[in-house]
Amino acid sequence: MLEKVAPHRLRGQSIIWSQDFDCGLLKDIFDRADKLPRGRRNSALRNKRVILLFYEVSTRTRFSFEAAVDDLGGTRLDTENASILSSVAKGETLEDSIRVIASYGDAIILRHQEDTAAMRARDILQSNNIWVPVINAGCGGVGGQHPTQSLLDLYTIKKEISRTEGLTVAMVGDLKHGRTVRSLAYLLGKFPGNQIHFIAPWELMIGNDIIAYLKRHKVDVTLGTDLGKVVESVDIVYMTRVQKERFSDPAAYERLKGSYRLTVSLAERMRPEARIMHPLPKVDEIDPAVDLLPQAAYFRQADNGLQIRKALLEMILGE
Numbered sequence: 062m063l064e065k066v067a068p069h070r071l072r073g074q075s076i077i078w079s080q081d082f083d084c085g086l087l088k089d090i091f092d093r094a095d096k097l098p099r100g101r102r103n104s105a106l107r108n109k110r111v112i113l114l115f116y117e118v119s120t121r122t123r124f125s126f127e128a129a130v131d132d133l134g135g136t137r138l139d140t141e142n143a144s145i146l147s148s149v150a151k152g153e154t155l156e157d158s159i160r161v162i163a164s165y166g167d168a169i170i171l172r173h174q175e176d177t178a179a180m181r182a183r184d185i186l187q188s189n190n191i192w193v194p195v196i197n198a199g200c201g202g203v204g205g206q207h208p209t210q211s212l213l214d215l216y217t218i219k220k221e222i223s224r225t226e227g228l229t230v231a232m233v234g235d236l237k238h239g240r241t242v243r244s245l246a247y248l249l250g251k252f253p254g255n256q257i258h259f260i261a262p263w264e265l266m267i268g269n270d271i272i273a274y275l276k277r278h279k280v281d282v283t284l285g286t287d288l289g290k291v292v293e294s295v296d297i298v299y300m301t302r303v304q305k306e307r308f309s310d311p312a313a314y315e316r317l318k319g320s321y322r323l324t325v326s327l328a329e330r331m332r333p334e335a336r337i338m339h340p341l342p343k344v345d346e347i348d349p350a351v352d353l354l355p356q357a358a359y360f361r362q363a364d365n366g367l368q369i370r371k372a373l374l375e376m377i378l379g380e
């Protein structure tokens with residue numbers, strides 16, 4: 062039987078940027094995710110149709126949102142390569158597509174290559190008095206964000222380390238193009254006592270806007286190129302892939318793609334209770350032998366995506 066819950070303040074709201082969450086809202090989402098029975102279905106989204114509009118490839122985000130809609134008893138319209146399989150191929154603008162598609166469903170989950178796509182989608186709907194929430198499922202690169210990934214990342218940290226404050230986190234790899242890194246940095250900035258070491262080749266270093274935000278929020282930030290210098294002191298190593306698809310210069314990608322590789326010998330220098338995370342997909346920045354270490358949390362992290370996305374959809378659309 063469906064548990065009776067009062068409508069949440071997220072009801073009908075779009076999810077565009079991580080910095081829009083506050084600590085109370087994060088707690089509500091995590092509590093809800095904890096309470097949702099794993100592997101059990103309910104009918105929270107009965108009579109609701111969710112549209113998944115993906116202009117970029119995805120495995121985890123798309124399948125976990127699809128599974129979440131199914132588990133909550135909703136229906137869905139789904140396009141996994143909207144740039145080719147929708148009328149964008151004929152030259153239709155994102156704004157026109159969104160206005161039309163919104164009339165077919167109750168929420169739009171959008172992945173797109175442009176940083177501001179989700180915001181533009183929300184804004185075109187609201188300016189036409191169409192109150193269909195838009196969920197950013199990963200938009201853009203250099204200035205982009207992936208707020209639902211950051212929710213499952215922080216939820217994973219809470220489950221694995223038992224806290225979200227007083228953490229020391231090393232974020233490693235392609236931080237320039239890393240929308241998951243940007244979104245998680247915004248969330249870490251909301252809790253006291255957190256420290257972030259950004260470890261990247263200088264050409265792929267985190268943007269100044271994130272550093273400025275973190276400093277405003279009293280997060281201790283260091284920038285460097287050597288994971289070995291901090292690996293023994295951290296609670297979390299958050300590895301990321303060098304994102305080939307974001308490079309305009311193939312030679313630059315070839316030069317930078319092998320910048321980091323987390324080996325077993327490096328990972329074994331981490332404290333036993335520390336954890337290795339990765340938003341996935343991973344390519345060769347983590348030695349597959351690391352997967353067997355107890356510190357490797359990235360597959361549990363991906364698994365947490367379903368619970369978080371179910372909680373989010375229930376709070377936004379649930380009856």
Ligand code: CP
Pocket residue numbers: 118119120121122123199207210340341342
């Ligand atoms: N982490 C993540 O966004 O993975 P997908 O690209 O497979 O959705």
